[in-house]
Amino acid sequence: MIGYIARRLVASFLILIGVTMVTFALTFMIPADPVAMLAGRNATAQTREQIRHQLGLDRPLPVQYVTYVARLAVGDFGKSYARKTDVADLIASRLPPTLLLMLGAILAELMIGIPAGIYAASRRGSGADKVAMTLSFVTVSTPQFVVGLTLLYVFAYLLSWFPLSGYGSLSNLILPALTLGMAGGGWYSRMMRSSMIEVLRQDYIRTARAKGMGERRVLLVHGLRNAALPIIAMIGLDIGIFMSGVVVVENVFGWPGIGQLMWQAIQSLDIPIIMGVTTVAALFIVLGNFLADLVAPLIDPRIRLR
């Protein structure tokens, strides 16, 4: 097991190095001159030269890359063009709301996906099964901003059950979490259904039925526990999907997380923030994949040998 963890850790580390190379290369493709952005319009040639030197843009590429990584390692993502503040501070202050939103979305997708999957599997081939599986396609085919704006219009505007936007209480969290988790709920219901069908074929389920256990108990005790494990193992992978989704969802609901920060940066083309958020998102994804790798062998011990 320790060998397995060590291998996954090394792989994650190598990917992180690759990530920094990609983001470094991307910052070099930017047509806008960072010196001009920081110096402003009325700067003299001398100030420009000074800023260029301060930013280290007059040094050779490999040196710049090493400096870049060294800066990232201590959490220095540069300064925002528009706000003139440290990108790292901006991201750090926006992180807690985003993490809360993601947690809510994970709960939402499990609460949609697992019951829907069990229900569909237990009535396999019936009309209800077909409706549930078609609905799961609808949830994964709807853009998140449409889901968000629809929920907002119906439940916040027409029915006034929830506030239109804001942050701070549980009632603020429900609609954005549902929006972010909806598509995942659709995928999970399909996976849960096929996983459950697989489990229900096993001998121990037949034994449980044969000894007279009620169908409800068979499904919820023996079925659920075994069928849900592979799905739980995939939660770590959701982080990547959520990292894209929060940009849209937080904008729709005025949620003050890194998605909203990113949205504002996109509108003003604040490249340091865009690159910073992309880097942090990649970091989270690598972390999420690593967690998923850690959980996977607990569920299927054969994985450890790979």
Place this chain on the structure above:
Amino acid sequence: MQDFWKRFRRDRLAMIGLATILLLLFVGLFAPVISPYNPNEQFFDGLTLEGSPLPPGERFWFGTDTNGRDQFSRLLYGARTSILIGIIANGIAVIIGSFLGVTAGYLRGPAGATIMRLTDLMMAFPPLLLAIALAAILKPGLAIIIIVIALVNWVQIARVIYSETVALAERDYIEAARALGAGPLRILFRHLLPHLVPTITVYATLGIATTVLLEAMLSFLGRGVQPPTPAWGMMIFESQSYFLNAPWLVFIPGAAILILALSFNLVGDGLRDALDPTQRDGSR
């Protein structure tokens, strides 16, 4: 092949999806003929006296947008943008992904490992954020958006094709072909690719749905195709602040995106079932 069509035809949802796609293709192709107005014309009577967009009515079927343009005409032209980007961007992604996947799976060794580590690296970036970063760096335009989406979307198909190729390459008939003196190119094109066509077809179809959604998200963020080209995501982006007063400005293009993506998902799912009947109750 006939079996396949018979099975596919029995899948009612996939047939509905196929019919919808054909209809939308027709609409996109003949948008200039069908649409009642020029999609970019701002009508003097297209706004209320207070300057608000008009609700759906007799003159403007789906109402007007915040600039007093005909929403119905813009919707028809928007179908062009979505389908064009969906098919071309995803087509490029499928070609890149299949080529890299089959190469990595057949060659294995250091070259294969390098390609697969590259996909691992790509998987570390959220597709939307990477696309945004690329679109922010390059100047957004139709061609750039297509390239950006293709660069982001090739990964999944590469991984699927890779694992299929690895499994196929171990089969006896490949060994036999090699023993008979077939070169690597002949094995690739005559013995491997034909067996991968079903998988490529399924993922190419499902990939169009993903592409349509990604394009919609990009243009909703203002980083997709640039105005005045009508795009469904951008139509929602432009009217977001008016949304509570004029919900049709969001719901109609939103429904259009949903219908297009859903159709490709349904057809893709139907193709998968029809091409591989043993997998009927398989995952996803």
